[in-house]
Amino acid sequence: MENQGFLKDKVGFASVAIHAGQDPEKWKSAAVVPPIVTATTFKQPATAEHTGFKYARSGNPTRNTLEECLAALDGGKHAVTFASGLATTNTIVALLNKGDHVLSCDDVYGGTNRLFRNVSTRQGIEVTFTDFTDLDKVKNAIQDNTKMIWLETPSNPLLKVLDIAAVVKEVKKRGDIIVVVDNTFLTCYLQRPLDFGADIVMYSLTKYMNGHSDVIMGAAVLNDSALVQKLRFLQNAMGAVPAPFDCYLVNRSLKTLALRMQRHRTSSLAIAKWLQQHPKVTEVMHPGLPTHPQHEIAKKQTSGHSGVFSFKHSGGLKESRKFLSSLKVFTLAESLGGYESLAGLPSLMTHASVPEQQRAELGITDSLIRLSVGLEDTEDLIEDLSQAFNASF
Numbered sequence: 001m002e003n004q005g006f007l008k009d010k011v012g013f014a015s016v017a018i019h020a021g022q023d024p025e026k027w028k029s030a031a032v033v034p035p036i037v038t039a040t041t042f043k044q045p046a047t048a049e050h051t052g053f054k055y056a057r058s059g060n061p062t063r064n065t066l067e068e069c070l071a072a073l074d075g076g077k078h079a080v081t082f083a084s085g086l087a088t089t090n091t092i093v094a095l096l097n098k099g100d101h102v103l104s105c106d107d108v109y110g111g112t113n114r115l116f117r118n119v120s121t122r123q124g125i126e127v128t129f130t131d132f133t134d135l136d137k138v139k140n141a142i143q144d145n146t147k148m149i150w151l152e153t154p155s156n157p158l159l160k161v162l163d164i165a166a167v168v169k170e171v172k173k174r175g176d177i178i179v180v181v182d183n184t185f186l187t188c189y190l191q192r193p194l195d196f197g198a199d200i201v202m203y204s205l206t207k208y209m210n211g212h213s214d215v216i217m218g219a220a221v222l223n224d225s226a227l228v229q230k231l232r233f234l235q236n237a238m239g240a241v242p243a244p245f246d247c248y249l250v251n252r253s254l255k256t257l258a259l260r261m262q263r264h265r266t267s268s269l270a271i272a273k274w275l276q277q278h279p280k281v282t283e284v285m286h287p288g289l290p291t292h293p294q295h296e297i298a299k300k301q302t303s304g305h306s307g308v309f310s311f312k313h314s315g316g317l318k319e320s321r322k323f324l325s326s327l328k329v330f331t332l333a334e335s336l337g338g339y340e341s342l343a344g345l346p347s348l349m350t351h352a353s354v355p356e357q358q359r360a361e362l363g364i365t366d367s368l369i370r371l372s373v374g375l376e377d378t379e380d381l382i383e384d385l386s387q388a389f390n391a392s393f
């Protein structure tokens with residue numbers, strides 16, 4: 001087995017994905033596939049009474065179906081969905097008050113970085129960034145007003161792995177601090193942060209969870225009943241809710257999540273190994289490889305890695321451009337997590353907004369290429385990479 005040494009796959013995961021929240025009896029029609037309810041308002045039996053639904057911003061049957069399924073898959077009690085991953089993050093940060101401090105890991109998703117730096121700070125939230133692979137740095141960066149910790153593991157595009165349980169242990173000593181983990185890269189199939197003490201699991205469902213590159217949506221999954229009440233209030237009060245049709249699509253996509261993640265895991269590891277022995281490749285950043293600096297942490301908190309990883313080659317910007325334009329099966333595009341394979345150059349694409357100095361410090365060079373290995377045949381993907389190397393070196 002290629003995922004040897006990692007956590008075992010969760011028994012029953014696929015059954016939960018197919019059945020949790022999907023009970024046909026909850027619909028008058030007993031529909032086996034949940035209907036898309038587009039109504040914005042629901043008839044009330046008497047003045048100021050309702051049968052569970054009033055107005056679709058505050059609750060929608062298709063959305064509830066998806067939320068039940070999402071909660072169950074992460075081993076959580078509650079899930080709350082939003083119009084995008086960033087709408088989720090923005091709403092989670094709105095749990096805080098003016099003057100509160102968020103401590104974030106340093107190479108978070110670019111959009112999260114932009115939201116924290118350019119929006120949250122203007123609203124009176126203090127945000128600082130630190131390297132969470134070093135627990136001493138985390139210890140020193142926690143302040144008296146720290147109310148939230150923001151983790152992303154593995155990170156983007158460098159695939160740094162953070163020890164969720166160790167961070168939680170350190171942080172909880174210091175008081176009532178909400179630990180949020182952005183689990184977009186691995187999904188609940190490969191990593192379940194609530195099991196390691198995180199308070200909120202955050203998703204861009206846009207990526208692997210939906211997996212078909214045709215929906216923008218986000219979610220927060222959690223256990224705490226007081227916290228979910230606050231998030232539900234904010235979901236309704238701030239209003240960044242997803243559309244019923246999109247909820248239907250994500251709910252449908254979850255039915256194949258286990259199969260898709262198994263395939264992403266196997267194919268990406270095979271390609272990472274192939275790249276490692278390629279003469280033009282100088283470094284492969286993939287947590288499934290024993291050479292990865294946090295491979296041991298990855299083994300104890302995940303059941304393997306997904307399809308997204310990066311590598312460096314011995315050329316420069318010219319070779320990168322030629323390589324990317326020579327690919328025929330991989331598509332040159334941003335994003336990740338879909339059934340189709342994508343390739344990109346973070347320094348000029350997803351991470352172009354990161355200042356050059358900071359990019360250099362982090363190691364996001366012009367020879368760093370990020371792949372999102374999709375569900376095509378592994379042999380075709382390797383053949384494609386091989387011909388692109390031949391065309392560009």
Ligand SMILES: *Cc1c(COP(=O)(O)O)cnc(C)c1O
Pocket residue numbers: 084085086087109111112152156182184185203204205206207216217218
């Ligand atoms: C894409 C992404 C987001 C933002 O999600 P959207 O759905 O695009 O708003 C947040 N975190 C990570 C890790 C992502 O990849």
